[in-house]
Amino acid sequence: QVQLREWGPGLVKPSETLSLTCGVSGDSITSAEYWGWIRQSPGKGLEWIGSVYRGGSTYYNPSFRTRVAISIDTSKNQFSLRLSSVTAADTAIYYCARDLRLAVVRGVVTGWFDTWGQGTQVTVSS
Amino acid sequence: DIVMTQSPDSLALSLGERATINCKSSQSLLYNSNNKNFLAWYQLKSGQPPKLLIYWASTRESGVPDRFSGSGSGTDFTLTISRLQAEDVAVYYCQQYFSIPYTFGQGTKLEIK
Numbered sequence: 001q002v003q004l005r006e007w008g009p010g011l012v013k014p015s016e017t018l019s020l021t022c023g024v025s026g027d028s029i030t031s032a033e034y035w036g037w038i039r040q041s042p043g044k045g046l047e048w049i050g051s052v053y054r055g056g057s058t059y060y061n062p063s064f065r066t067r068v069a070i071s072i073d074t075s076k077n078q079f080s081l082r083l084s085s086v087t088a089a090d091t092a093i094y095y096c097a098r099d100l101r102l103a104v105v106r107g108v109v110t111g112w113f114d115t116w117g118q119g120t121q122v123t124v125s126s
Numbered sequence: 127d128i129v130m131t132q133s134p135d136s137l138a139l140s141l142g143e144r145a146t147i148n149c150k151s152s153q154s155l156l157y158n159s160n161n162k163n164f165l166a167w168y169q170l171k172s173g174q175p176p177k178l179l180i181y182w183a184s185t186r187e188s189g190v191p192d193r194f195s196g197s198g199s200g201t202d203f204t205l206t207i208s209r210l211q212a213e214d215v216a217v218y219y220c221q222q223y224f225s226i227p228y229t230f231g232q233g234t235k236l237e238i239k
Binding site: 004040045046047048059061062063095097103105108110111112113114115116117118119 | 157162164166168170173174175176177178181187219221223224225226227228229230231232233
């Protein structure tokens with residue numbers, strides 16, 4: 001079965017860039033179409049940050065659009081998140097997940113997250 | 127964005143009792159073209175990966191115990207745990223996938239009394 005694991009710095013300074021990677025094991029990352037990042041912060045619960053298609057196209061939550069970048073490296077079976085200009089409000093547990101898009105609404109493909117990583121705590125502090 | 131509101135924020139029940147968690151969306155999640163509700167439920171336990179419980183509002187994910195059930199349509203949905211067990215202590219979230227961006231409820235914390 002597919003397993004996901006996130007890694008990256010647990011402490012990031014304000015105004016700097018948060019960088020996390022999610023490794024996929026148990027299957028090829030191209031076996032699924034979409035992979036996503038979600039975070040859980042004390043004040044805001046779960047927030048979808050964005051998703052990447054196996055071909056490299058990206059879909060972002062408008063709340064993050066100006067400072068987020070998600071990429072995929074199929075040769076390494078992993079995908080990554082970069083969030084720039086971080087503040088204390090970006091302190092959260094960051095999860096990667098398989099974005100299982102089996103739904104279509106007015107031509108837009110959507111879905112749910114069926115497999116998640118363990119999550120990694122990122123704290124923004126000087 | 128579709129706003130998802132859960133109630134209650136927390137719940138404390140005895141083992142064997144029925145747990146009911148509600149989720150309300152700011153607009154209907156029922157798509158008339160396929161008559162399906164675009165709602166999922168998740169269970170988050172400390173130190174474990176979040177777990178998908180329910181999708182299409184009432185379809186149980188493979189391997190999820192049948193004491194978990196989802197119901198509702200349109201804007202009002204319910205997750206029910208029929209006989210509470212100790213391992214059900216967690217935070218439960220609903221998620222809509224009717225429109226992008228995906229949005230989640232604020233979570234309901236379930237504890238044992």
